[in-house]
Amino acid sequence: MLSVETRHAVHQDHAKGMDTDELRRHFHAGGLFRDGEIRLVYTHYDRFVLGGAVPGAGKLTLDKVEETRTATFLERREMAVVNIGATGEVSTQEGSWTLERGDVLYLGMGAGPVTFSGGGRFYITSAPAHRTLPSRLIRLSEANSLKLGATETSNKRTINQFVHPLVMESCQLVLGYTTLEDGSVWNTMPAHVHDRRMEAYLYFDMTEDQRVLHLMGEPQQTRHLIVANEEAAISPPWSIHSGAGTGSYTFIWAMAGDNVDYTDMDFVSMAEMK
Numbered sequence: 001m002l003s004v005e006t007r008h009a010v011h012q013d014h015a016k017g018m019d020t021d022e023l024r025r026h027f028h029a030g031g032l033f034r035d036g037e038i039r040l041v042y043t044h045y046d047r048f049v050l051g052g053a054v055p056g057a058g059k060l061t062l063d064k065v066e067e068t069r070t071a072t073f074l075e076r077r078e079m080a081v082v083n084i085g086a087t088g089e090v091s092t093q094e095g096s097w098t099l100e101r102g103d104v105l106y107l108g109m110g111a112g113p114v115t116f117s118g119g120g121r122f123y124i125t126s127a128p129a130h131r132t133l134p135s136r137l138i139r140l141s142e143a144n145s146l147k148l149g150a151t152e153t154s155n156k157r158t159i160n161q162f163v164h165p166l167v168m169e170s171c172q173l174v175l176g177y178t179t180l181e182d183g184s185v186w187n188t189m190p191a192h193v194h195d196r197r198m199e200a201y202l203y204f205d206m207t208e209d210q211r212v213l214h215l216m217g218e219p220q221q222t223r224h225l226i227v228a229n230e231e232a233a234i235s236p237p238w239s240i241h242s243g244a245g246t247g248s249y250t251f252i253w254a255m256a257g258d259n260v261d262y263t264d265m266d267f268v269s270m271a272e273m274k
């Protein structure tokens with residue numbers, strides 16, 4: 001079963017006046033991982049799509065998605081899939097890949113229908129592409145790892161870059177996940193914005209009762225979303241995206257936009273934030 005929800009882009013002047021429910025309706029995405037379902041959110045931020053596929057006992061195929069009006073979803077798109085569940089398989093007309101938890105699969109434009117099976121919980125990200133690049137399975141050992149933060153500032157973490165120019169070529173997608181050291185709670189602190197690229201965070205590896213207080217909004221007009229396990233925050237180009245957990249968590253960050261330069265960020269210090 002496939003379901004797709006559209007999220008239109010929001011101007012920062014509009015976001016300022018939103019109450020909690022409205023903020024969540026536009027920028028929070030939950031319920032993406034349901035047994036036997038593919039659930040997608042089609043955003044108008046760089047036409048980035050995020051979602052989940054949980055095949056369970058059966059098989060799920062992602063083929064035609066009405067929103068793109070193309071014969072197959074990947075006809076003019078690229079995709080990156082992260083398995084956040086048990087071992088599972090992803091196959092296309094090009095081949096079949098076994099994804100362990102934490103593995104990332106990049107599928108190039110024109111890969112055709114994508115079939116998910118096994119015990120995986122597959123986080124799906126996709127953006128429009130302009131050329132076909134080779135599909136590739138990337139394991140954590142092949143990712144580029146960056147250590148940031150410190151214990152004293154509770155933000156000691158490892159940024160694992162998978163779909164990233166240092167590892168592989170993509171059209172628009174840049175993706176990886178960040179793990180926090182025990183006792184560190186803050187991600188993306190100091191915070192930043194990058195008007196050139198939108199971003200989405202998927203928080204996972206959390207116990208059911210814990211939450212991440214995800215910060216969003218313009219740096220001088222911040223808001224927050226309270227996010228549970230396997231839920232996402234959609235970050236418009238004008239918004240910071242940072243968070244602190246009440247317990248341990250990992251999050252997948254994925255971006256699409258005008259460049260694939262991970263370092264192209266405009267940092268904002270806490271002194272500038274309101």
Ligand SMILES: O=C[C@H](O)[C@@H](O)CC(=O)C(=O)O
Nearest residue numbers: 157159178187188189199253
């Ligand atoms: O634009 C880059 C993204 O926001 C994340 O990669 C940041 C992040 O994982 C972190 O600092 O913890």
Ligand SMILES: [Zn+2]
Nearest residue numbers: 192194199241
């Ligand atoms: Zn960012």
